[in-house]
Amino acid sequence: MYKNYNTKQVTLSLNLDIYLEENDIAFAIDELVESIPVDVFSVFEHRMGTSSYHPKMMLKLILCGYTQSIFSGRKIEAMSKDSIRAMWLTQSQTPNFRTINRFRVNPLVQPILQECFIQFRNQLVSQQLIDEEAIFIDGTKLEANANKYTFVWKKSTQRYEESLREKSKSYYQQLVEEQIIPSICSEDDELNTGNLKQIIDELEMKVSDLSTKIENTSDVQERKELRSERKEPKKALKAFSDFIYRKQKYKEQHDIYNGRNSYSKTDHDATFMRMKDDHMMNGQLKPGYNVQIATNHQYVLAYETFSNPTDFKTMISFLDTIKKSYFDLPKYIVADAGYGSEENYQAILDDFERTPLITYTMYQKEHTKKYKQNPFIPDNWIYNELADTYICPNNREVKFRNYSTRTDKSGFKRQLKIYECESCLNCPVRALCTRAKSSKNRVIQRNGNWEYFKAHVRELLKEDVTGEIYRQRKIDVEPAFGNLKANLAFNRFSVRGKDKISQELGFALMALNLRKLRKNRKDISKKSRKNKHSEMRGFILECLFSVKRLLGQPLIF
Numbered sequence: 227m228y229k230n231y232n233t234k235q236v237t238l239s240l241n242l243d244i245y246l247e248e249n250d251i252a253f254a255i256d257e258l259v260e261s262i263p264v265d266v267f268s269v270f271e272h273r274m275g276t277s278s279y280h281p282k283m284m285l286k287l288i289l290c291g292y293t294q295s296i297f298s299g300r301k302i303e304a305m306s307k308d309s310i311r312a313m314w315l316t317q318s319q320t321p322n323f324r325t326i327n328r329f330r331v332n333p334l335v336q337p338i339l340q341e342c343f344i345q346f347r348n349q350l351v352s353q354q355l356i357d358e359e360a361i362f363i364d365g366t367k368l369e370a371n372a373n374k375y376t377f378v379w380k381k382s383t384q385r386y387e388e389s390l391r392e393k394s395k396s397y398y399q400q401l402v403e404e405q406i407i408p409s410i411c412s413e414d415d416e417l418n419t420g421n422l423k424q425i426i427d428e429l430e431m432k433v434s435d436l437s438t439k440i441e442n443t444s445d446v447q448e449r450k451e452l453r454s455e456r457k458e459p460k461k462a463l464k465a466f467s468d469f470i471y472r473k474q475k476y477k478e479q480h481d482i483y484n485g486r487n488s489y490s491k492t493d494h495d496a497t498f499m500r501m502k503d504d505h506m507m508n509g510q511l512k513p514g515y516n517v518q519i520a521t522n523h524q525y526v527l528a529y530e531t532f533s534n535p536t537d538f539k540t541m542i543s544f545l546d547t548i549k550k551s552y553f554d555l556p557k558y559i560v561a562d563a564g565y566g567s568e569e570n571y572q573a574i575l576d577d578f579e580r581t582p583l584i585t586y587t588m589y590q591k592e593h594t595k596k597y598k599q600n601p602f603i604p605d606n607w608i609y610n611e612l613a614d615t616y617i618c619p620n621n622r623e624v625k626f627r628n629y630s631t632r633t634d635k636s637g638f639k640r641q642l643k644i645y646e647c648e649s650c651l652n653c654p655v656r657a658l659c660t661r662a663k664s665s666k667n668r669v670i671q672r673n674g675n676w677e678y679f680k681a682h683v684r685e686l687l688k689e690d691v692t693g694e695i696y697r698q699r700k701i702d703v704e705p706a707f708g709n710l711k712a713n714l715a716f717n718r719f720s721v722r723g724k725d726k727i728s729q730e731l732g733f734a735l736m737a738l739n740l741r742k743l744r745k746n747r748k749d750i751s752k753k754s755r756k757n758k759h760s761e762m763r764g765f766i767l768e769c770l771f772s773v774k775r776l777l778g779q780p781l782i783f
Contacts, residue, residue, distance in 0.1 A: 242314040251744045252311040255289050258740065261345045262338065269334045279321050284329045285338065286315040292737035295715045297730075299323035299330075330733060331726045339732035340551050346739055347527050347553060355746065356522040360558035360583070360695050362703040363544065363565065365518045365537045366711075369718040370496035370727070372513040377498050378479060380487045387476045391416065394469045397462065398425060406432060406459055422470040429463040485635070486533055495724040499535040503717075515719070515727060518544045519735065521703045524742060526735045528552040531728045537564040539636065542573045549578070558583050558692070560699050563590075569638045571679040583687070583696045586680055602659045604670045616645060616670070619655055623648050624670065643672045710738055 246252055259282050270281045290312050291302035303323040306312045321329075329335065350356045394417050401407050407428040411421050436456040440449055482489050488498040488511075496513035516532040518540050528548045532540045541561070549555055558581050559574050566586030574582040591597050592605070600606060601619040608617040616624040630642040647668040650656055660668040686692045710716050716734045719727045 242310055245310050246314065249744060249747045250311060251293050251740055252290065252315055254740050254744050254747075255286050255293070256315060258342060258346055258349070258736075259286050259289070261349070262341050266338055266341050269337075279319065279325065281329070281335075281338065283316050283319060284321065284326070285335075285342075287312060287321070288326065288330055288733055289737055289740065290315055292714075292716075292733045293740055297716070297720055297734075299327040302326050330729060331721055333725065335729055336725070336732075339729060339736070342732070342736055343526075343528060343552060346736065347525075350523075350525055350743075355743075356525055356527075358556050360556050360560050360698075361520040361522055361527065361548075362699050363518065363520050363541070363559065363561040364699075364703040364707070365516050365532075365540065365564075366707045367499050367501050367514045367535065368517050368716075368731075369501065370490065370493050370513040370515060371719045371722050372490040372492035372496045374510075374512055376491035377511075377513070378482075378489055378491060380483050383476055383479050383483075386472075390469060390472055390476070394422065394466070397465060401425075401429075401462055404458070406462065419470060419473060422466060422473065426463065426466050426470065429459050429466065432459045433463060484533075493722040495533055495722075495727075497533045497535060515724070516540060517731060519703065519706060520544070520548060521706050524702055524705050524709075525739050526706055529731060529735055531724060531731060533724065538567045538570060541565045541567075541570045542577075545574070545578055555580050557581055558695055560584070560696055562699065563587050566683075568640060568673070568676045568679060569636070571683070572675070575679075581686065581692070582683065583692055583699075585683065585687070585696075589680075589683075602655075604672075618647055618668065619659060620653050622650075622653075624668065627669075630671070640673055641675065643674065645670045645672065706738065709742070710734065714738055714741070 243252075262282075267281045270278070272278070287306055288302065290309075291297070291305055294305070296302055296305055300323040303320065303326060306316055306320045347356070351358065398410075398417060399413065402409050407425060410424050410428070411417070415421075417425075433456060436452055436459070440452045440456070443449055443452070482494050486497050490496045490498070490513040493513060496515060498511040499514045499516070501512050501514060516535055516537070518530050518532065518537075519526050520528040528544075528551075530540075530544050530547050532543070534540060545555060545559070555578055559578075560583040563585040566584045566589070570584065571582055574580050574584075597603065598606065604616065607619075607624070609615075610617070613623075614626045618624050624645045624647045627644045627646045630644050632640045632642060634640075650660065650662070650667045653659070662668060687696055714734065714737065719730055721727055721730050
C-alpha cells in the first residue's frame with residue numbers, strides 16, 4: 227500500500243512554514259529582520275513610478291541565500307523560485323537577479339546592515355548567549371574581485387616619474403639651446419603641468435608658422451628646407467604631449483594610492499597583499515582587503531574593511547567605528563601581538579579609557595630561557611637609576627647621550643633616550659655585541675612610554691581573570707574566520723569597490739551569525755527534549771516503585 231501520490235491533483239497550502247523544521251534558519255532570519263525598527267527602512271520609500279519590492283523582503287532573501295553559501299544574484303533568484311524556505315520569506319515573490327544585485331550594493335543598505343548587527347547583539351545579550359565584558363579583535367585577508375596581474379606599484383610610479391622629470395627637463399633645455407622655443411622657466415626650476423602646456427603652445431605656434439610658410443611658397447628647394455626645419459618641432463610637440471599625459475596619469479595614480487604601496491587597475495580600492503592560501507608556494511601577491519572583526523563567543527558583533535594590509539594600523543579606526551556605529555566598547559579589548567604598538571596602547575588607555583589585553587611582538591620570546599640568559603640583550607643589562615647608565619657585558623658604562631623624537635608615517639611621535647657605550651675599542655666581545663663599524667660605539671634606544679605599556683600588559687596577563695580572558699581569544703575569534711572561509715565558503719568578494727564589498731561582507735558575516743544561532747538553538751532544543759525524557763522516565767520508575775511498595779511484591783523489568 228502506497229501513500230496517496232498524484233501530480234495531476236491540485237493541492238493548496240496556505241502556510242508554507244508547516245513544511246519547515248522547528249528551528250529552521252528561516253525563522254531566525256525573519257525574527258532578526260522584523261526586529262529592525264520600521265523607520266530604518268523609510269529611506270526606500272518613494273511616491274513616483276511603479277511599486278517596488280519591500281526592503282525587508284529583499285534583505286531576508288539575500289540573507290537566506292548567503293546562509294546557504296549562495297552568493298550569485300542569478301542563483302539567489304533561482305532559489306527564490308524553488309526553495310520553500312525562500313518562498314516563505316518572500317511570500318512567493320521572485321525578484322529579478324538585477325534587482326537583487328542592485329539592492330545589495332545600494333548605499334542605503336549600509337545603515338540597515340548596521341542596525342541588523344545592533345539588533346542581533348541585543349538578542350544575544352537578552353538570551354545570555356554572550357557577555358559584555360570583552361570583545362576579541364582579529365583580521366584576515368580576503369581576495370578582491372580583481373585581475374591578479376593588473377597591478378600598479380608606487381615605487382614603479384615614482385621611478386617613472388623621476389625619469390619623466392629628467393627627460394622633459396633635458397629635452398626642454400635642448401629646444402631652448404637650438405632656439406626652437408624661447409625660455410619659459412629657469413634651468414633650476416622643475417617643469418610643472420603649466421610649464422609643459424606653455425611649451426606645447428610654443429611648439430604648436432612654431433609648427434603652425436612653418437606649415438603656413440610651406441603652403442605659401444612654390445619653390446621646391448625652400449619647401450624641402452621648411453619641412454626639414456618643421457620636423458624637429460613636430461617631434462618635440464608629440465613628445466611633450468606625451469609628457470603632459472604621463473604627468474597627469476602619475477598624479478592620478480598618486481591620488482589612488484592614498485598612502486598605500488599598490489592598487490589594482492580593476493578595483494582601485496584593492497591592495498596587493500600576501501594571502502595565506504598560496505597554492506603555488508611562491509609568495510604571490512593578490513589584490514585583496516583587510517577584514518577586521520570583533521567577536522564574543524564566536525558571534526561577529528562588528529566589522530570593518532581596510533585597504534591597509536597591516537593590522538596594527540587599523541585598531542584605532544576600528545574601535546572608533548564600533549563606538550560610533552555599533553555599541554559602547556566593553557571593559558577589555560583583546561587582540562594578538564599584531565596589534566601591540568605604543569600608539570594602540572596609548573589610544574585604548576587614554577582616549578577610549580579601556581583595558582588592552584594585547585601582547586606585543588617580543589612577548590613570547592621574552593619568556594624563553596634563551597632570551598633571559600643572553601647577556602648581549604639590553605633588557606638583561608644592569609641599570610643604575612641614579613646615574614642613568616647601563617653596564618654592558620664587558621662591564622663598561624653605557625651612558626645617556628641625548629633625547630630623540632621619531633615620527634612615523636601616521637604622525638605619531640615617539641620620545642626616545644639614546645645611550646652610547648663609553649668605549650667599544652679593543653672589546654673582546656664586540657663582534658657578539660654589536661654590528662656597528664669598528665670606529666663606532668654600541669648605541670641603544672630606550673622608550674620609557676613603551677616600556678611602561680609593556681610592563682602594564684605583562685602584569686595584566688599574569689592575573690587570573692585577565693589572563694583567562696586573553697587565553698579565550700584563540701577559541702573565540704579564530705573559529706569565526708574558519709567558519710567564514712571553510713564552512714560558508716566565502717573566500718572572495720563578488721563586487722568591486724570598498725563600499726560595495728563592505729556591504730557584501732556584512733551579509734556574509736550576518737549569515738555566519740544566523741547559522742551559529744540556529745545550531746545553538748537546536749542543541750538547546752535537543753538538550754531540553756533529553757531532559758524531558760529523563761524526567762518522564764524518572765516519574766515512571768517512581769510510580770512503579772510506589773506500586774511495588776503497595777503490593778509488597780518484587781517488580782521484574
